[in-house]
Amino acid sequence: MTDTVDAVVIGAGFGGLAAALALAEGGLTVRLHERLKYPGGCASTFERQGYRFEAGATLFSGFADDQLFGRWIKRYGLDVTVDWIDPLVEFRTPERSLVVGRDRAAFVESLCAAPGAPAAGIRAFFAEQRRVADVLWEILDEPELLPPFNVAALLAHAKRIPRYLPLLRHIGRPVRADLERHGIADHRPLVEYLDGLCQITVQCGVDEAESPFALGTIDYYYRGTGHVRGGIGSLAWGLLKGLEVAGGEACMADGVTGLRREGDAWVVSSRGGDVRARHVVANMLPHDVARLLGDGDDGLAALRRSLAKTARRVDDGWGACMLYLATRPPAEADDQAHHLELVADPTAPYLEGNHVFCSISGAHDGARAPDGQRTITVSTHVPMKSLATQDDEGVAASIAAIQERMRATIATLAPEWWAGVTHELTASPRTFERFTGRHQGLVGGIPRRAGWLPYLRLLETPRARGLHLVGDSVFPGQSTLAVALGGVRTAARILH
Numbered sequence: 001m002t003d004t005v006d007a008v009v010i011g012a013g014f015g016g017l018a019a020a021l022a023l024a025e026g027g028l029t030v031r032l033h034e035r036l037k038y039p040g041g042c043a044s045t046f047e048r049q050g051y052r053f054e055a056g057a058t059l060f061s062g063f064a065d066d067q068l069f070g071r072w073i074k075r076y077g078l079d080v081t082v083d084w085i086d087p088l089v090e091f092r093t094p095e096r097s098l099v100v101g102r103d104r105a106a107f108v109e110s111l112c113a114a115p116g117a118p119a120a121g122i123r124a125f126f127a128e129q130r131r132v133a134d135v136l137w138e139i140l141d142e143p144e145l146l147p148p149f150n151v152a153a154l155l156a157h158a159k160r161i162p163r164y165l166p167l168l169r170h171i172g173r174p175v176r177a178d179l180e181r182h183g184i185a186d187h188r189p190l191v192e193y194l195d196g197l198c199q200i201t202v203q204c205g206v207d208e209a210e211s212p213f214a215l216g217t218i219d220y221y222y223r224g225t226g227h228v229r230g231g232i233g234s235l236a237w238g239l240l241k242g243l244e245v246a247g248g249e250a251c252m253a254d255g256v257t258g259l260r261r262e263g264d265a266w267v268v269s270s271r272g273g274d275v276r277a278r279h280v281v282a283n284m285l286p287h288d289v290a291r292l293l294g295d296g297d298d299g300l301a302a303l304r305r306s307l308a309k310t311a312r313r314v315d316d317g318w319g320a321c322m323l324y325l326a327t328r329p330p331a332e333a334d335d336q337a338h339h340l341e342l343v344a345d346p347t348a349p350y351l352e353g354n355h356v357f358c359s360i361s362g363a364h365d366g367a368r369a370p371d372g373q374r375t376i377t378v379s380t381h382v383p384m385k386s387l388a389t390q391d392d393e394g395v396a397a398s399i400a401a402i403q404e405r406m407r408a409t410i411a412t413l414a415p416e417w418w419a420g421v422t423h424e425l426t427a428s429p430r431t432f433e434r435f436t437g438r439h440q441g442l443v444g445g446i447p448r449r450a451g452w453l454p455y456l457r458l459l460e461t462p463r464a465r466g467l468h469l470v471g472d473s474v475f476p477g478q479s480t481l482a483v484a485l486g487g488v489r490t491a492a493r494i495l496h
């Protein structure tokens, strides 16, 4: 006999975990299916050969007591330790090193103090950036203000209209326009730093990045941001525990293989059998949802068209190449975790091993590596369109070349950590595809390039009656916090 629940969630990435937990908290019977043995997807911690590595994401926001993750950790008494590391990140190029500490004002002043720095313009830019970030982060910190809007949310937004007005001048323009307005667009140290930060957050550099999104995420390091001891997997497992406490059920290592509409319900198939549900939340790329649906004369043609449209925008994005390293720390290393953002040649695109983000576990993270070693997760962006035109051999050669460039960048710009490397694993878009099931290993969501159109598209989430998409390809998009907020809002839509 087919089981029946109120809602099935497909995928235990942070989008799916959040949706499942919020639905269970709302009193629905929820079953969460995950194809892997462990939760978290692109933000998980995996174990191999005695080492524990972050699979992709490494630095997380949303942990302050009044933010989403902070609230859940408290509510469920989760065994998650956030280290409020300082510095948060060190940005290195062959010419300079910028240390991004927890004190935002001190960081801005350190930029102003550099020889020849246009200090007045830098201060004015960051003051404006802060005002925009405050408005946008306030919305992220109160998930009720995100769509779907109820009357209370609309009233709250109406009251804030005067605060939103200054955003208008930024809409549809790249962040470079803001730098030009403040006369600092040629100040290389700042532009290089912002190029890197925009690439890892809104997925494109300052010439392209849509200003309000970029100005908001430039504050990423100052919004309840920290390093999760033991790996982000501890939070993902914690949210599964929360789901259980809230009455939900998780089926791990039980991937969904088919999805079909039957009358008023959806039937979800997996190795464990079929389950019927009025609601399905798919924490997947649109391509992968379309694959689950297959073809058929089932009245879902509009849904398939909408999935294909969103899929084309995701195709415009990135894959990731990874190195997972274990290293003996240098003698001068302190005990805390470190995040190094390295750019070998700041005049070349911040991709394909020229720009890498290295996250080094702390000494307190004893479980991550034996014998006092530290683990390092290293990532770089890979343009998927350039891989798509190559045959298998060409792809393998390109990936090998990118990984070699990643090694060279670390060896040159972080020699103290590179010298002690004892162990290496690698990953490519194919690895992401194999593990997370993401079409072609596309990660990171839709780049937020400047223009008005993205705003209209933001709210164009593919959906059909009872079927909802969450994750980094739909609003509000990238980062663990953003996809989790999207999951919570999707749950709210279902519950109300």
Ligand SMILES: Cc1cc2nc3c(=O)[nH]c(=O)nc-3n(C[C@H](O)[C@H](O)[C@H](O)COP(=O)(O)OP(=O)(O)OC[C@H]3O[C@@H](n4cnc5c(N)ncnc54)[C@H](O)[C@@H]3O)c2cc1C
Pocket: 010, 011, 012, 013, 014, 015, 016, 033, 034, 035, 036, 039, 040, 041, 042, 043, 055, 056, 057, 058, 059, 060, 061, 254, 255, 256, 257, 283, 284, 288, 320, 379, 380, 435, 436, 437, 438, 443, 444, 470, 471, 472, 473, 477, 478, 479, 480, 481, 483
């Ligand atoms: C290299 C890299 C570095 C990043 N760095 C950061 C960072 O430092 N900080 C940050 O906040 N964000 C970072 N991000 C972004 C962040 O990781 C993502 O935005 C977020 O984790 C995406 O979550 P998601 O829920 O959308 O999807 P996913 O994490 O992909 O989760 C989808 C889940 O669904 C499962 N699944 C797929 N198909 C099926 C199926 N048929 N049946 C059952 N389960 C299925 C997958 O196994 C997976 O667990 C990074 C991303 C990458 C790739």
